[in-house]
Amino acid sequence: MIGGLIYEGLAKDAAEAEKLAEGGEITFDSCHMHDAVGPMAGVVTASMPVWILENKTFGNRAYCTINEGLGKVLRFGAYDDEVLKRLRWMEQELYPVLEEAVAIKGEIDVKVLIAKLLQMGDEAHNRNEAGTSLLLRELVPAIMSCSKTQEQKIAAFNFVNGNNHTFLNLSMPAMKCTLDPIFDIPYCTLVATMCRNGTDFGIRIAGLGKNRWFTAEAEMVKGLYFPGYGEEDAARDLGDSCITETAGIGGFCMAAAPAIVQFVGGQVSDAINYSTRMYEITVGEGRAYKIPALDFRGSPTGIDIRKVMETGIRPVINTGIAHKNPGVGQVGAGIVNPPEDCFKQAIAACAEAWSN
Amino acid sequence: MIGGLIYEGLAKDAAEAEKLAEGGEITFDSCHMHDAVGPMAGVVTASMPVWILENKTFGNRAYCTINEGLGKVLRFGAYDDEVLKRLRWMEQELYPVLEEAVAIKGEIDVKVLIAKLLQMGDEAHNRNEAGTSLLLRELVPAIMSCSKTQEQKIAAFNFVNGNNHTFLNLSMPAMKCTLDPIFDIPYCTLVATMCRNGTDFGIRIAGLGKNRWFTAEAEMVKGLYFPGYGEEDAARDLGDSCITETAGIGGFCMAAAPAIVQFVGGQVSDAINYSTRMYEITVGEGRAYKIPALDFRGSPTGIDIRKVMETGIRPVINTGIAHKNPGVGQVGAGIVNPPEDCFKQAIAACAEAWSN
Known part of the structure; x- marks a missing residue:
């Protein structure tokens, strides 16, 4: 600022x-x-x-x-x-x-x-x-x-x-303008936005419109740090970039980008597992976006908060780690999830909004 | 010509x-x-x-x-x-x-x-x-x-x-100038060259020098044809491009290029299997060339004709398929192997050249 x-x-x-x-x-x-x-x-x-x-x-x-x-x-x-x-x-x-x-x-x-x-x-x-x-x-x-x-x-x-x-x-922005039209689809429980500001993680639900945010404290990222930095230097999860995961690419397509594990940590099998698990909380598979390592299965697309609550599986996000002090820059990269409480609040709000 | x-x-x-x-x-x-x-x-x-x-x-x-x-x-x-x-x-x-x-x-x-x-x-x-x-x-x-x-x-x-x-x-040419220095290493049974001219497939062995070719009839390529073409249109295996496989990339790194199976046929698991099998006939693993899908294992490098003979596994080559008539162009792509006879002749020549 x-x-x-x-x-x-x-x-x-x-x-x-x-x-x-x-x-x-x-x-x-x-x-x-x-x-x-x-x-x-x-x-x-x-x-x-x-x-x-x-x-x-x-x-x-x-x-x-x-x-x-x-x-x-x-x-x-x-x-x-x-x-x-x-x-x-x-x-x-x-x-x-x-x-x-x-x-x-x-x-x-x-x-x-x-x-x-x-x-x-x-x-x-x-x-x-x-x-x-x-x-x-x-x-x-x-x-x-x-x-x-x-x-x-x-x-x-x-x-x-x-x-x-x-x-x-x-x-x-490609993923944002892909997702924004799902706002105000009646009774739609898909996640239309996920983002975070280093303090809070916020999600919006398609059927509840653009003005209702469900927020909770952003988590710490687990990952690899650049030489000289460690967890004590890290800011909480930060930025709008998880709009990519919200639309089914980014962390949801980690199986397509095995080389990324050298940056965010883990093994190639982890990358494949991350992508594979995301099919359990999504409603569709990409028709244009395909994951070669999964035999060209379409990317897991459209996070349904009902599936998140039923399975206990939270969306996976791969992300840079910022230093907690301004101006130092990126100190690492890793994997993080949205806090469970966002989904709990959101599903309660859906139930309340759409109960007879 | x-x-x-x-x-x-x-x-x-x-x-x-x-x-x-x-x-x-x-x-x-x-x-x-x-x-x-x-x-x-x-x-x-x-x-x-x-x-x-x-x-x-x-x-x-x-x-x-x-x-x-x-x-x-x-x-x-x-x-x-x-x-x-x-x-x-x-x-x-x-x-x-x-x-x-x-x-x-x-x-x-x-x-x-x-x-x-x-x-x-x-x-x-x-x-x-x-x-x-x-x-x-x-x-x-x-x-x-x-x-x-x-x-x-x-x-x-x-x-x-x-x-x-x-x-x-x-x-x-990068792979050729990588390989050429192995010529005339005494008793070296590595394959220094593989190439084919649409009729014959030829290999050269490092320890036997640049002037000894071991040739046999080139095989037909198994793969996918472009619309309107089929096996009856295909020329035999053709070209110098399998110098890439000779040096451990190309078909030997198919696991690094899963999208290629849409071009040459098969499934992603086939691509991984091709690469994995090549470790059985090679003597080293690339220090610069790594295959992400195999958890960054170095590419299988240095085909040893003794291993080819022992295992019965021939090098895998992915390749374009040319029309048998000049001027039509490429009609497909697929997978092919060097004829076994090249290796048989070569190992016999090694035995003869290096026997006491």
Whole structure:
């Protein structure tokens, strides 16, 4: 938040930003209430360029900023000069190239890219190497054709190319605009949103509409830490990125991305087990999104809170682990679940809302 | 051969080329005798640009042409105007861009790319989508920087980008220059080369040197045919591309590329079984090349003819199926083995050469 206020020129330093933020003049709201998603701290401010994803069937859109890369970045709470300089460069140098390139290229079918990347060892949450590669292959001719200087185009390419998490900021809004149309389907007990802010984990249920959140304390992530860090450094589970799992990819497709266990811990058999168990709490199987290691079974899609309660199986999420202090960045990655209490509250609310 | 002679301007049409080829004036030789490899018909002529791969440890090099794409192409025996025009375009328009781009970029570590693509669902013989993506990511900034016109650069990018088999023509020479240094290791019973020409399958044994081939009739490929084609259309097993299996990738890493079973037939469990069985006839496990689905076990590397004879397990090769008539192109893909007789002859020759 502090970084966002300085970036927008609303505060000149951290002290002023904190004062402003505490003063009540600034309205903070969840990305999900504004057709947006953001990884980790999920800060989106007015001037930030965004990817625009559209659900072609229902016409709704979802937005997400351009991924900043790893290390010291705003989404991990960093806001020093390096971070702000990068954000301004992204706005003033990177975005104009991407904007023009997307205009030249026209729409990119992200559903096709996600279907392909699942055949290429990604699961589109914590592994996005194939997704970023495929996105670049779509965009490069248009980047080359656009009107900017060669230097600016090469710098834009190198930035995207240097950050394999680029595609995460497309898979997240793709999954959000896939899910949002299920809101307000009468009596629908599917989970339409899962997200967390480092303190609480919140879910929304399709049939109960966009304004009812069921929250409980976010859990600690179990996983692998980068050298020099341990559990005592970790923040609680954080960010909107579990929209991928909500829609049946990410952790639900870990069997498609065996290499991810080297990042989040465990063995390949664990990855297969995670995916396999998710069929017990979901209502459908992806028709476009297939898991090769499960003989191309469609991804487990549509978490039904009734099944979660009946089986006691909670959705699996693979996720980065943020340092609990702002600005340090990512300290590891692992596996986490939504707290059981979210589902208990939600099913009670369904029962109450829909009882005769 | 006919296409190659016309392309080189040595013959003006097929009739003249056939006459010339039959006349004894032209010397034909195996790619492998000239530090080269070629997929399918494997035609390399004097003017064709090649990728140059170097074994940095031993200093030896291997060469391979630029992949022409699928459909009607020289390596499947086609030589009509479309094919020749494309070959000339590749020489005069594509190659200058790639040559300058590689000069700007400098060496590309193909070993790293192969290690990565095995984590991304490729096996670098019949699935090269990740490999081609990673190669493009290496080359794009240099393509953008090079001195050619924007149109020429975009056309070059689009050609490579439009052909996911591009990387095959790098993985093949990479594997050849990996293997060639084992020639003339005394008493070494490892297979240094496997290749086939649509009639015969030939192998060479490290300890017996580069000039001794053990050949037998190439087998028919078992696999999936494209719509409209069947076994009666197929040529016998063909091409140098099984140098990938000889070095432990390709079919030996099918467990890393489950999506390939949709192309060559079978189920994912078959892909895992193929890889697993290859450990029984190999002497080592890749230190850079790991198979995620086998919990990152190193690829089965170094086929020992003694193990092949003891176990009766022949190396597994996944391969394209060419139409038996020239010019039709690929009609399917599947699985094939080298004929047992190659190994029988080779082990007898070892016994004879090395008996006291």
